[in-house]
Structure formats: structure tokens, C-alpha cells
Amino acid sequence: MKKEKRSSPDAPAARGGWSRYRTIVISVGLFLVFDLGVLILNFTLSSQIEADAVAVNLAGRQRMLSQRTVKTLLLTQDAWRNELDTKPPLEELKLTVLLFDSTLHAFDRGGQVTGADGKPAMLAAAQPGSGREAVTQGLALWVPYKQLIDTAILEDGLDGVALGQAVDYGRANNLALLKLMNDLTVALEKGAAARAEDLRLIQVGGISLALINFVIILFHFIRKLGESDRHIEAARRETVEILDTVNEGLFLLGPDGRIGGQLSASLPRILRRAVKPGDDFFALLKDMVSESTLRTARGYVELLFAGRVKENLVGDLNPLNRLEIQVESATGSGRETRYLDFQINRVLADGMISHLLVTVSDITDMVQLQEALEAAKHRAGSEVGLLMSALSVHPAELAGFLHKTEAELLRINEQLKQKHAGPVQHQQTVQGVFRSIHAIKGEAAALGLESVELLAHDFEQTLSTLRERNSIAGDDMLSLPVHLNRLFEHLSLMKGIVDRVAGLQGAMVGAGQPGDAGESLARDLQKLADRIAQVQQKHVRVEAELGEFARLPEAARSVLKDVAIQLVRNAVYHGIEPPNDRVHAAKPEHGSIRVALHPSGTGMFEFIVRDDGRGLQPQRIREALIASGRYRLEDVSALDERTVVMKIFEPGFSTASGDADRDAGRGVGLDVVKERLAGLRAQLKVATQPGRFTEFRIQLAA
Amino acid sequence: MSGAIVKNDMKLMIVDDSNIIRGRIARVVETGKIPDVSVVGMARNGSEALRLCQERQPDLVTMDLTMPEMDGIVCTEGLVQIKPDVRILVVSALRDKATALEALQKGALGFVCKPFTDDQLAGALNELMERQT
Known part of the structure; x- marks a missing residue:
């Protein structure tokens, strides 16, 4: 018996899941690493650039504050000398000194200062090469300057001498301090520009890597798709080649009873009718089989799809194996009988019955050969049997039996040929024929001629059925000559054998003695x-x-x-x-x-x-x-x-x-x-x- | 396996109106071609089979189709109702495929055609128990 067929997955899919998806997993991983790296660097550098912008801005403010310090100092001295109100310039001087001082110290050690917008801002200590030198030198000029200003400002007024010293110090060092604050600003601007450059480089690098990664993935998948397409195309060509060359009619049958998308080229030739994908299989059968066979076929197909029964244990119930059909003969000269065999097997996909594979073969030659063999076997068997039984009977008795029986059969033939008027005469004829045949049967049995005995027995049974009827019509008598003819033919076959045996016997040992x-x-x-x-x-x-x-x-x-x-x-x-x-x-x-x-x-x-x-x-x-x-x-x-x-x-x-x-x-x-x-x-x-x-x-x- | 011998773990009921066929099937089981199966009952017709099924609770049944009183199709339907997990093998002459098909639609799982050889029957019963033959 054929086993259920399982559809085999293609080769790449047969490999493990990891190797199948390795490339895409690595690619996505790299993409994430690149993006995350760029993001982190971007964030870090952006924060630094933001801090740099604050520092540059405050360094610029220091330049301005150094000049305002000198200006407010001179205004304060001027107001004091002319005995004017010193309060407004003095207040501005105090504020300017405080702001300059705190900012310069923040540049020195790092810390919080008041920003340009009046809100607190954090400053990192200036680094060597990035304004550190300017800050150190600035502090060296600023600390004595601030001490002189602090000394000049008393709680209840001004110290004129100290104020004069502060103004003198300011005048002497103002340009140097301005230059130092300018140097600080320039150094900080350079640092910020360098970091912005780094940021651009990182962004360009990151995006380039991501792009390269993308391109690699793209090429990899295009190559894989190409390979897969080539496999599919090769498989399709193989299938087409098989379907074009196979001798059997092959197709898949769906649960809806329709023929699948591909069928072998032999199918229409075997079925002797046009078949195309999507055709209703049972509509196709309808022209070929009886209503009851069609019903059984439908039931059988449903049974196979239902999946409950064992496929191996129901093959004998397939009503479409050895199907006899009448078709137009290939030569166009009328109709002829062909024998078709439909094998139907389940096709499993993922453990489920997806289709039935139908294999149709023309088994006419095989059936005819089988029948011829059977007939030859039967003929040989009966001839040998006849010969053996004839040989076991004494030749004279056998000849006598054949002669007498032939005469009796001729007499019966005459009786059957007579035109009978009605059922009563029929009844009498049947009775008479019955007795004669029964006697022939008895004699055949006595001689051991079993084949004659069996033929007579068959004849007798037909006669017996007629005898039991109340009324026998003319039509009922029609089967009798058939039996009679069979007996005649059999006897003539037997006579032929006897003659041949007698000839053989005569040739070998001379004439036999009657017993x-x-x-x-x-x-x-x-x-x-x-x-x-x-x-x-x-x-x-x-x-x-x-x-x-x-x-x-x-x-x-x-x-x-x-x-x-x-x-x-x-x-x-x-x-x-x-x-x-x-x-x-x-x-x-x-x-x-x-x-x-x-x-x-x-x-x-x-x-x-x-x-x-x-x-x-x-x-x-x-x-x-x-x-x-x-x-x-x-x-x-x-x-x-x-x-x-x-x-x-x-x-x-x-x-x-x-x-x-x-x-x-x-x-x-x-x-x-x-x-x-x-x-x-x-x-x-x-x-x-x-x-x-x-x-x-x-x-x-x- | 621990080495313990599990014997007669599947119970078979034979349903057939011919005592010759019943005896024949029982003999095939006794030859050992169908391991671990024992005959727990024989019924001559459908109604006897239904009574016997309730009493003996067979796992496997060989079912003739043409029987007096109650035929194999009605009996198959009844057996499946009494014992839904019973595995029924139709054993019948192949005069009418449609009738055998009806029995399978009512719940039988396989079919063996009469006359059968010992090996055919043993193979079918083993297959019914999902054993490699």
C-alpha cells in the first residue's frame, strides 16, 4: 500500500532558524550600535557645546565688565570731587565688581554665576590651552585692583586717597585686563568650534556606517532572494518536466472537490476529455461513472479528507480502482471499453491533510491480459480435467455414453423445437426434459465424468425452477436451448478428445478389449x-x-x-x-x-x-x-x-x-x-x- | 521498558454471523501475529454485539455487515455511542462498496475484504492499533 505523502520543505528552510536569520540579526544589531553610539556622542558633545556657548558669552561679558569697572570708577571720582551725588555711580561700580569677580573666580575653579539672562549658570574651570593662562594672569591683575576698590568704598562714604589709587591702578592696567579677557573669549570660542567640528565628524561617520550597513543588508537580501528565486524556478521547471513526461494522470484534489493548479499532460489523454486546473472533479466523473459509483466516490474522498480513518485500511473501498469506461476509440472508429485506475492518497502539510494526490492510470492492457490469462487457465484446466476424466473411463463405455447422450440431447432438441399450444404442454415438456437430463447426470456421475455431471446439474436446476411454477410461458422456455447447447458443445469437445486418445492408443498398443x-x-x-x-x-x-x-x-x-x-x-x-x-x-x-x-x-x-x-x-x-x-x-x-x-x-x-x-x-x-x-x-x-x-x-x- | 511483560492489554470483540469466520479470526489472534490482544467476546448479530460491548468494554471490534436481526451499520453506530473510543474494523465481502463506506462514515476506522489471509487480517488489526507491521 502507498503511504501518505508529505510535502517536503525546500532546502534553505530545512536549516536551523538561527542560521537562516543570522545575517539580519547581526545587521540590525550593528544598526542599533551605530545609532546608539552616535546618539550618546551627539548628546555629550551637544551638552559641551552648550556649556561652551555659555562660557564664551560670559567671557565676552568680562571684557565689557572690565571697561565698565574703569568707567564707573572715574564717574564715582568725578562726582566725589565736584561734591555731587556719588550714589548712582557707586552702586553700579559695586555691582560690576561683584559680577566680574565672581565670574573670573568661576572661570578659575568652576562654579555657579549669574548668567547673561540673569539666571544662574554653571561654568567649568578653564582648561590649559583653553583660556586657563588668561584667567590666571587676569586674576593676578584683578585681585590688587579689587582690593584698592574695596578699600576706597567705606560704609558711610568714600576714601578719596584710596579711590585715587584705584583709579590710577585701573588706568594703568585696564588695557592689559581687557586683552586678557579678550584672550579668554577667543580661546573659549576656539574650543567650542573644535567640539562642533568633532560633533559633525561623528554624525557624518555614524550616518555613513549606518548607510554602509544598510547597503550590505540590501545586497545580502537581494542575493538571497535571487538564490531563492532560482531554487523556486528550478523546482518549478522540474515539476513541469515531471508533469509533462509522466505517463500517469497526476493532479491534486482540493477539499472543495476541484482539480489543483497543475496537472500532468497525460491526464486529458487518459481520460479522453479536456481537463483544466480548477475543474470540478466530480462533474468530470459524472460522464464516466454511474450515479451510485459517483456517490460512493464522493463519500470516499470525504472520508479521506475527514482524516479519521486509516488510509491504508480503506484502499479496497476506492470505487474508482479498475473503473470500466466507454470512450470514443483513439482511431475514431466507434466506442471502446477502457479500464482506468484512480489511486487517491493524502497529502500532508504541517501534519494536516491539505490535498489528495490523484494518480490516474490506464490499465486496459493489464486488465485484458489478466482476462486472457484467466481464460487460458480455465480452458487449459477444463481440457486437462476432461482428458483425465475421459481417460479413467473404459473407452467402449465412454463411447457408448457419448453416443447415447448425444442421441438423447437430439431428442430433447426436437421436443424443444415443437410449437406448444399452452402452459400444460410446456409443463409436460419440462417434466420430460427434466427426467432425461437427470438420467444423463446419473450416468455421467457413475462414469466419473464430473464436467458433464455439473453441466447437467445446472440444466436440471433451471428446469427445476420452471417445474415449481404454476404456469410456464413460452418465454420461460428460451433459456433451455442455451443449456442444451452447452451440453452439446461439451460432448463434442469430449468426443474430439476420445477420438484423439483412441487414435493414440490404437497406434501404441492396438485395439482395446471390451471389458x-x-x-x-x-x-x-x-x-x-x-x-x-x-x-x-x-x-x-x-x-x-x-x-x-x-x-x-x-x-x-x-x-x-x-x-x-x-x-x-x-x-x-x-x-x-x-x-x-x-x-x-x-x-x-x-x-x-x-x-x-x-x-x-x-x-x-x-x-x-x-x-x-x-x-x-x-x-x-x-x-x-x-x-x-x-x-x-x-x-x-x-x-x-x-x-x-x-x-x-x-x-x-x-x-x-x-x-x-x-x-x-x-x-x-x-x-x-x-x-x-x-x-x-x-x-x-x-x-x-x-x-x-x-x-x-x-x-x-x- | 522495565522488562515487565504486558499481556493482553487490548480487548477484541468479533461480530459475525458465521461461526467459521468467528473461529477463523479468533485463530489468527491466537497465532500471536497480533501481539497483546485477546478475544473477549463473539457476537452473532448486531444486538448481541451491543449487549456484549456494555459488558466486556472491548477496545477493538471486527464487524461483519450483513447479519440477521441488526446489521453491521446500525451496530457500528450503536457501538460508537456506547464506547466512543472503540476501534472498529469492517470485515466483509466486497459486494457493495457503498455499504462498507457507510459503516466507515458511521465510525468504523478500516476495512478488510472477505476472503482474507491471516496476514491481511493481522496487518489490518495492527495498523488499527497504530503499530508498525
């Missing part, structure tokens, strides 16, 4: 008894005393042979008990049938067939008569035992239960015996004792 008629009959009867006994699981021995048989005329021999066959058959089937029953009845396990022919007076013979079985049982015969529907209970009850026993010679009588087999239960046999003996003007007597024996005695003239 003793009595011995031959004894052998046939034992063979018949053995065969029936085997089926019935009984043990039977035929004790034949037929030494006088050859002395009888041919006509009598023929009748007695038929009679012996029927009586021995009945004895084994009805008379002899199963071994267990016999043991319980204190009898030997082997039943005994005595067939004897003795002279009895002048020109007279007595033919005896006696078995030591259960005997004729009147009660069973009564039951059988009622069961046959031809007698009512009160009729049968009124009959005495002797009359009841004699009813076994009526046509259609049988005590065999259940279905008829080929050895008994047909209700023909004893009526044939009676009829044939009447033809010889022979007398028939029956003696029986229940549980002990049944004996038929026939008196006939030689």
Missing part, C-alpha cells in the same frame, strides 16, 4: 457410491453379483444400468445412515448395498438392490407428501402404509431436506425407474423394514 459388462457396472456403481458417500460423510460398500449381466440383451442392460444408478444413489443418500447413527443402532460403520442379478426360472432374471440402511419410513414419506403441497393432511392420514410407501414412485417426490444438491432432492429418480422398467415389462417389488433395510426386486424376461 466384462457386469464388472464394469459394478465398478461404476462403487465409484458413484464412494463419491456420494464422501460428500455425505458416510461409509458405503457395494457388493455386486453381476456375473450374469452380460447375458442380458442390450436393451435390458441399458435399462437395468440406469435403474441401478438411481437406486444406488438413493440408497447412499437416503438409506445408509451416518457412521455414528449406525454404531448406535448396533450396525457396522460401513453401510452395505447389495446389487445382484440372478436367473429365476426359465428365461427370467431377478435384479435386486438392497441396502442395510434405515429403511423407508412411512411417517417421513407422509410429511414429505404434505410438504410438497400436493396432498392434504387428511388425504395422507387416510392412506395405509403400503400405499404411502408406493408414493415414492410418483414424479416430484422427495424427502431430501433443504436445497437440492446434485445427488438427491430433485424428486426424480424413482419415477424414472418405474417408467423405464414399464418399458421392459418388468415387475418391481419393494420390501422394507424401518431401521433394517430397503430392497427393490425386479423380475424381467431375458
